[in-house]
Amino acid sequence: MKIMFLGAPGAGKGTQAEVVSEALSIPAISTGAIIRSAIKQGTETGLLAKTYTDRGALVPDDVVVGIVKERLAADDCRRGFILDGFPRTLAQAEALDAMGIELDLVLSIEVPDEEIIDRMGGRRVCSGCGATYHMKYNPSEKGERCERCDQPLTVRKDDAPEVVLSRLAGYHKETAPLKDYYKAKGILKMVRGQERVEDTTDLIMKAVGIEPKA
DSSP states (O other), X not given: OEEEEEEOTTSSHHHHHHHHHHHHTOOEEEHHXXXXXXXXXXXXXXXXXXXXXTXXXXXXXXXXXXXXXHHHTSGGGTTOEEEESOXXXXXXXXXXXXXXXXXXXXXXXXXXXXXXXXHXXXXXXXXXXXXXXXXXXXXXXXXXXXXXXXXXXXXXXXXXXXXXXXXXXXXXXXXXXXXXXXXXXXXXXXXXOOSSHHHHXXXXXXXXTOOOOO
């Protein structure tokens, strides 16, 4: 299956994408993680992307599209994949179509803005592997360290309240219109994000058509 997760920053796309990735044995591709890796490495593209992420703005389409195109050409994507954070604009959606890639399902996780602001204040990201956690909704069993690689968890600059508000404004202007775009294609399903991660997962699994584990 070729699946895309859609939703505001902090809606839980990354967490749910990882769950579905494991259930279907297909890779979850987070453009956010790819961009953050480039920023950390100080590459030319990463430094360019940093000028946008530092102020909560979207990274330009041409930069993101190039990154995604290269990733989808990898062998592990032949059986399918999950996109988390791409496309973010109508132009990116059209670029994906131009690549000849047809999505099977687009899942939009719906969460009110006030809940998003509360959620992002508790979000943490691994400084090593980029895994995401939340101090309330999805805490690491190791506290302030990553369960996977034992590296320290950090607070991203773009999770600051003023940046969150800017990102939400950008989402409603640039990304929310994608719901109509994919609804017209007949592949959009909307899921209300729940307070408990597990409850959202149950709704996501039902939407994807994955049978719950006994």
